[in-house]
Amino acid sequence: MYLTKEEEKILKGEEGYVKQKALEIVVKTGEVLEAERLIKITKAHIAGISYKNIGDEGLDLIRELYEAGGRFSIYTTLNPAGMDLDLWREMKVSEDFARKQIEIVNILTKMGAYPTLSCIPYELVPLSYGEQIAWAESNAVLYANSVIGARTNREGGPLVLFEAICGRAPYVGLRIDENRKPTVLIKFEVKNEFLKSMTGLLGYHLGKIVKEGVPYVINPWEVIKTTYDVRLFLAGVGASSSIGLVIFKGISPDARMIKEEELKSLEKIIIEDAEIKDTYEELSTDLRSYDLVAVGCPHVTGNELRLIYESLKGIQVKENFYIFTCREYCSRCRDIINKLREIGVKVYKDTCIVVADLRSLGVKNIVVDSAKAAYYLSTQGYKVKLLPLDSILRGLQDG
Numbered sequence: 417m418y419l420t421k422e423e424e425k426i427l428k429g430e431e432g433y434v435k436q437k438a439l440e441i442v443v444k445t446g447e448v449l450e451a452e453r454l455i456k457i458t459k460a461h462i463a464g465i466s467y468k469n470i471g472d473e474g475l476d477l478i479r480e481l482y483e484a485g486g487r488f489s490i491y492t493t494l495n496p497a498g499m500d501l502d503l504w505r506e507m508k509v510s511e512d513f514a515r516k517q518i519e520i521v522n523i524l525t526k527m528g529a530y531p532t533l534s535c536i537p538y539e540l541v542p543l544s545y546g547e548q549i550a551w552a553e554s555n556a557v558l559y560a561n562s563v564i565g566a567r568t569n570r571e572g573g574p575l576v577l578f579e580a581i582c583g584r585a586p587y588v589g590l591r592i593d594e595n596r597k598p599t600v601l602i603k604f605e606v607k608n609e610f611l612k613s614m615t616g617l618l619g620y621h622l623g624k625i626v627k628e629g630v631p632y633v634i635n636p637w638e639v640i641k642t643t644y645d646v647r648l649f650l651a652g653v654g655a656s657s658s659i660g661l662v663i664f665k666g667i668s669p670d671a672r673m674i675k676e677e678e679l680k681s682l683e684k685i686i687i688e689d690a691e692i693k694d695t696y697e698e699l700s701t702d703l704r705s706y707d708l709v710a711v712g713c714p715h716v717t718g719n720e721l722r723l724i725y726e727s728l729k730g731i732q733v734k735e736n737f738y739i740f741t742c743r744e745y746c747s748r749c750r751d752i753i754n755k756l757r758e759i760g761v762k763v764y765k766d767t768c769i770v771v772a773d774l775r776s777l778g779v780k781n782i783v784v785d786s787a788k789a790a791y792y793l794s795t796q797g798y799k800v801k802l803l804p805l806d807s808i809l810r811g812l813q814d815g
């Protein structure tokens with residue numbers, strides 16, 4: 417692999433032991449992926465920081481890196497942790513779990529990360545077209561590539577740690593323009609309004625049938641109306657496939673570089689009601705009762721917080737209704753969050769329904785508006801019903 421003089425110096429240990437080891441790992445990964453060279457990255461987003469997922473082994477690795485002098489050399493943000501760092505007692509998280517989770521976040525922060533603790537870094541940090549970054553959260557990768565036109569592969573959790581330390585990533589995959597060409601055309605012909613309103617399900621279905629490559633959606637406005645829809649859709653794609661870029665005609669910056677002739681030879685898949693209904697039945701259980709309703713996968717922004725409050729104001733919510741957002745929106749929308757809490761809604765930051773430690777809440781049956789959440793919660797043994805956000809809010813209004 418070609419290495420610059422600067423990279424050779426790092427490999428000789430001139431910038432410290434941990435940076436040297438981190439670069440060695442990135443180079444080895446690049447060799448396996450047949451990268452001809454590395455590329456400098458400007459931002460990293462580290463996922464897999466919930467103690468629920470990484471346990472003592474993950475904590476030990478982070479602690480060792482920090483104690484050996486490991487520091488992030490680029491702008492680094494963090495995905496959600498296993499609890500709200502302030503309200504973990506209200507979430508009934510155990511003392512032992514909380515202590516270890518706080519240690520994970522503290523160490524990563526001391527290494528130089530911003531404790532954003534959110535899976536929507538694209539809403540929190542400025543990102544430009546063509547910018548080379550290394551993000552590890554699939555919905556964030558899909559959003560950065562598909563909506564902003566930044567360049568990142570779906571980086572593995574531990575690899576991003578090392579990339580953030582050495583500031584380099586293998587120059588492969590979606591970092592290279594030629595690999596960002598569409599491989600299949602997708603047209604949505606969904607008539608059923610209920611199915612059409614579940615954009616996360618539509619994205620999940622697309623991922624399920626395409627699996628890899630770069631799908632080009634001919635008519636995104638048929639199914640996507642809001643930025644929340646985009647986030648739910650891309651999170652769904654990420655949950656059911658290894659896709660890292662969806663090109664939306666009229667939305668994605670990459671769509672502008674594509675000539676009509678390039679699309680002519682591609683296979684075209686038309687997605688219709690019957691197959692989406694089948695995917696819905698695979699993903700959603702017909703629950704008669706539930707213990708918890710959860711929204712915020714990916715995290716909601718101020719827009720959704722306001723919309724949810726407007727829809728529920730004037731009633732007292734009797735169900736367990738949790739909304740997951742990030743600390744940034746908690747401070748920007750403090751008054752709305754206080755009002756939501758006054759009407760009985762629980763708003764949590766720093767964590768999410770999938771990576772939070774919910775065992776002590778005794779929850780078994782959950783209603784969500786996110787296909788990604790439905791998929792991952794089902795794999796954790798919960799029974800899950802998937803509904804569009806407006807149906808969830810109507811249900812809460814009716815008590």
Ligand code: F3S
Nearest residue numbers: 535713714715768770
């Ligand atoms: Fe985000 Fe958790 Fe969903 S990290 S995309 S809210 S699974």
